Amino acid sequence: MAKVIILGATSPIARILAMRFAGDGNAVYLAARDAGEAARIASDISVRTGAVALSGAFDAADFASHADFIRRAADALGGLDGVVLCFGTLGDEDAAQIDPDAALATLHQNFTGAVSLMTLAGRRLEEQKHGFMIVIGSVAGDRGRAKNYVYGAAKGGLHTFTQGLRGRLTRAGVHVMTVKLGTVDTRMTWGREGTLLTVPPEKAANSIYAAYQRRAEVVYVPWFWRPIMGIVKLIPERFFKRTSF
């Protein structure tokens, strides 16, 4: 039985991922800024699966609290075998492109907060020489686009950081997986015009869980984003900078 912390547990994907872990008999600790919401999801998971589901508050941008948070959550679980990073927000991209404070807020929510938590959790997993980390990134991190480059840069940074951490932790037997998520039918995309190829969160979460079970390294969810981004990355910059997608 693994003991797993889910960070950013109130997203629909996180909820289903947590349900899958719990359904396989693992204990989960659900952490989110909205602790009341995390508690509801924890109740749901324990009613449905009978597994141990705990919950508590956590703020990705409150770096000073992270060490204490990881320690408390792991103590509550009685150990730590895995960390799943699901937090992140599109933020207000329009504001972020003209206002440095908004840009930094987007970076903290998606990148620097994750760096802090992954460093702390990575150290712990490395010392105990086992465990795993699942990091939810985005296809937006594969190439900077005029429409969402602040968010994209945060996710791109997250991918690179995760890649390096994977290399370091593999020597300690710790598995680190990068998920590059496409558009999912959640509040991020609800009512937004021009979102294509959207999949239900159940489908995305089940693909992520399946990838975790086969110990994938970098996985696109859904799979078709791999060829799409493969092509997108090949477009010469002089043309790409003028595209509007």
Place this chain on the structure above:
Amino acid sequence: MSAAAIRTVTNANGSARPKRAMLSGWGRYPALECDVYRPEKFSELASIVASNSTSLIARGAGRAYGDAAVNGDNRVVDVTRLGRMLSFDPDTATLRAEAGVTLDEIISVFLPRGFFPAVVPGTRYVTLGGSIAADIHGKGHHRDSSLASHVASFDLMLASGEIRRCSREENAELFWGSVGAMGLTGVILEAEFKLRRVESAWLEGEVIRAENLDAALEAFERIDGEYGNSVAWIDCASTKGRLGRSILNAANFAARDDLPPAMRQEPFSLKPKFSPSVPFDLPNIALSPFTVRAFNDVLYAVHRKKAGRARFDYQFFFFPLDSIHDWHRIYGKRGFVQYQCVWPEAESRAGLIETLEAISASRRGSFLTVLKKFGAQEGMLSFPMPGYTLALDFPVAEGLMEFLDRLDAMVLARGGRVYLAKDARMRPETFRAMYPNLPQWQQIKASADPNNRFSSSLARRIGMLPA
């Protein structure tokens, strides 16, 4: 909606952003443009309810047939992302869950543990919130009454954002004013209700072939004392001496020891079955008087030999149409109207005869028509009353609305009524006459929601809202 219009309602988290969408009920008639919100957190829902904008109605799985969860040019809040199970007490079989949870999820989680919802409608894909708002009934109504009888309490969010716990003891007026009131008193957030203990996923009972209506009614009277669940498929195309010929299914959940030894090992498992779907809208020709007649002849012939003792799996018994996904598409793009009415006991036979005669003479009508006997009923706007109920589909076609007005008049003249969860076309004067508790209900509505912040296309169409 233009991009500029979207931007004005977008906040930093994108949480209060609506989607402008055409919405309809399961019958796909009428379809109206609404601003649809789909909160994923409790706090988002609260801010949507509290926002001083157009009127609002909560929507669950969209399985009401007509416009109950549609709010044309106004706001709709889809609660399907707020469907968490909060607690379960196996000793009292009491489940507490949020409104967006579906009966399908409840059955998937609890049937293997030996529990089943006390009341289920003809589909398992409805939400808990919608079920309370419609005060649903099922094939066990004659014994179990409607869902409200099994609900201990629910939390209702009022237009002010205040949350009231409603039960028979606490805010009792609001409790009785909300069950069956189609979401018009507020948003049901979560509810505590009882499940039933069962020993298997199977039902044991009888299939009875009734040659005509009198034989069907006689069979209901005979078997309803013995069986907790009963329903008849009635052939609405037959006439004269065969008017109302029916196949009646009646059953109780099987005890584990009643099952053959091989099935006792896993009493809750059903063999996985092929479940087809209707992938596209069928052309209107697929539903002609001829195909309806042929379908009913085949159905009836198939059951010729089957009459007698029977074992049903619960899926087949309670949710036969769920095995065909998107079955509403067989009615094509124009959609259909489901008509469900009930007559008081003393008027049921005469009401059924005149209605079935009118339907068969009209050559309209559906593949499957359901006949069922109701028992006792509490509530203010709840649909059931002791007597017989008939439910059938009509494809939307020329002259249909006039024809249904005629049926309404016949039902009303005998003291009967039509079910709001199915309705898409009733007239306000008919509604007022069929639901005599309306003035009393409107007082409750006026005190809970003085500015009619909760409204729906149904409410405006049939004149439910107090002036």
